[in-house]
Amino acid sequence: MQDKATLHLDGKSYQFDVFTGSENERCIDIQNLRAQTGYITMDPGFANTGSCYSDITYVEGSKGILRYRGYPIEEIATRATFVETAFLILYGELPTPEELKNFSARLKEHAPIHTNLEHHFSGFPTSAPPMAILSAMLNLVSCFHPEVLDVPTTGDEFDRTASLLLSKVRTIAAFAYRMAAGKPINHPNPNLTYCGNFLHMMFSDPYQEYEVSPIVDRALNLFLILHADHEQNCSTSTVRVVGSARANLFSSVAAGVCALWGPLHGGANAGVIAMLEDIHKSGRPAQYYIDRAKDKDDSFKLMGFGHRVYKNFDPRSIILKKQVDGLLRALNLDDDLLHIAMQLEEVTLKDEYFISRNLYPNVDFYSGLLLRAIGIPLNMYTVMFAIGRMPGWIANWQEMHEHNLRISRPRQIYTGKTARPFVPLAER
Ligand code: ACO
Numbered sequence: 461m462q463d464k465a466t467l468h469l470d471g472k473s474y475q476f477d478v479f480t481g482s483e484n485e486r487c488i489d490i491q492n493l494r495a496q497t498g499y500i501t502m503d504p505g506f507a508n509t510g511s512c513y514s515d516i517t518y519v520e521g522s523k524g525i526l527r528y529r530g531y532p533i534e535e536i537a538t539r540a541t542f543v544e545t546a547f548l549i550l551y552g553e554l555p556t557p558e559e560l561k562n563f564s565a566r567l568k569e570h571a572p573i574h575t576n577l578e579h580h581f582s583g584f585p586t587s588a589p590p591m592a593i594l595s596a597m598l599n600l601v602s603c604f605h606p607e608v609l610d611v612p613t614t615g616d617e618f619d620r621t622a623s624l625l626l627s628k629v630r631t632i633a634a635f636a637y638r639m640a641a642g643k644p645i646n647h648p649n650p651n652l653t654y655c656g657n658f659l660h661m662m663f664s665d666p667y668q669e670y671e672v673s674p675i676v677d678r679a680l681n682l683f684l685i686l687h688a689d690h691e692q693n694c695s696t697s698t699v700r701v702v703g704s705a706r707a708n709l710f711s712s713v714a715a716g717v718c719a720l721w722g723p724l725h726g727g728a729n730a731g732v733i734a735m736l737e738d739i740h741k742s743g744r745p746a747q748y749y750i751d752r753a754k755d756k757d758d759s760f761k762l763m764g765f766g767h768r769v770y771k772n773f774d775p776r777s778i779i780l781k782k783q784v785d786g787l788l789r790a791l792n793l794d795d796d797l798l799h800i801a802m803q804l805e806e807v808t809l810k811d812e813y814f815i816s817r818n819l820y821p822n823v824d825f826y827s828g829l830l831l832r833a834i835g836i837p838l839n840m841y842t843v844m845f846a847i848g849r850m851p852g853w854i855a856n857w858q859e860m861h862e863h864n865l866r867i868s869r870p871r872q873i874y875t876g877k878t879a880r881p882f883v884p885l886a887e888r
Contacts, residue, residue, distance in 0.1 A: 521772070522772055537685050541653075543567065544560060546850075598713055610708070629850050646664045647661075656672035659676065682830075683827060687827075688848055733828040747807065764821055
């Protein structure tokens, strides 16, 4: 028998279905609340609001659990490639060798971008933030592939569009960097892996082909895997909201890129490094920044700390901390910023302000250090996050269509002026 929740309101009782998810998460389904009672719920920031039922990613914030399609992030991060992970997120199962071969071949096929699209890059000022270029270019790709404007949400056409997007996002990102740096673009090389090809497009020079080290290739795979999906976060919810108006996949993910850009979301990875560099250069003790973060009259926040869902630890940050340390050793590098980051973490773990608010390092705290070690420039950090998040955005967009969700349209409670007569200009 299905559980019911009873609401007593204005002397009447109303019943609502209680739904239990596959991991025993529970919700009260209030889809008929307004129709039955005339009331709406109020939940700014949606901290208590479920917007969908989803089969893709499971996050249990109090225990630091993250699973893609049931597989623990700790296993995927060490045993899969990003391409396998993307397939898993999109299609629900790890690919067979044959499926992986076909999927990889599709990604290779779609890596180049139309020559006319290439010309658009030179229209941006060299100071243009790569996130702005990425969002604009993702929208623009659809002009060169008009067939995707009305993309089916399942079947061969959807598969083609999904791989086109997964592949081209990487080319666009690398081209944006090369243009801004005033360097010639490098066309994709079909003989390279997904990550190796990206590194080649970023760093090869006319007289010096970039040599992809397996260590760096693996580190980039890990970074992208850890960012591949995270259920209904700000950017994924944005993709769903835009897609709910039946906007095409390209426009929906372009909007996701804009949401991700914000410093409270994906922009935090660059914010962390800027903060660590500032600590390093200024010579101020970490405590100075911690005191500022705790000061109610100061808008400063400790970047890379806190999370809406994780209230114990973020498993991605644990994996990254370990991997960054190993990567630096393997590359024979020592980074002062890693020492500062670890010191900052240590101090916060003993600080009552951070303990009482359950503020721990999130994915962004150590991820920038990994990108720094493999030579990715700071203004590309959030772009890297966007490349990683692409499978999650596409899978959520697809699932939303599969579930035939209604257009996203929240309500509000109006608190402005009540009706009043218009005042003619001469009388104001
Ligand atoms: N530094 C200092 N104080 C913080 C921080 C922080 N990084 N994060 C939260 N707090 C404080 C808040 O001021 C609040 O204090 P109060 O109860 O005294 O008012 C309390 O902790 C609860 O925080 P909320 O703002 O309610 O948490 P919310 O869930 O709304 O926001 C967020 C989560 C946006 C991640 C926030 O912790 C933050 O801004 N962190 C810094 C930016 C960051 O690292 N973002 C990346 C997040 S991960 C990702 O998106 C990929």
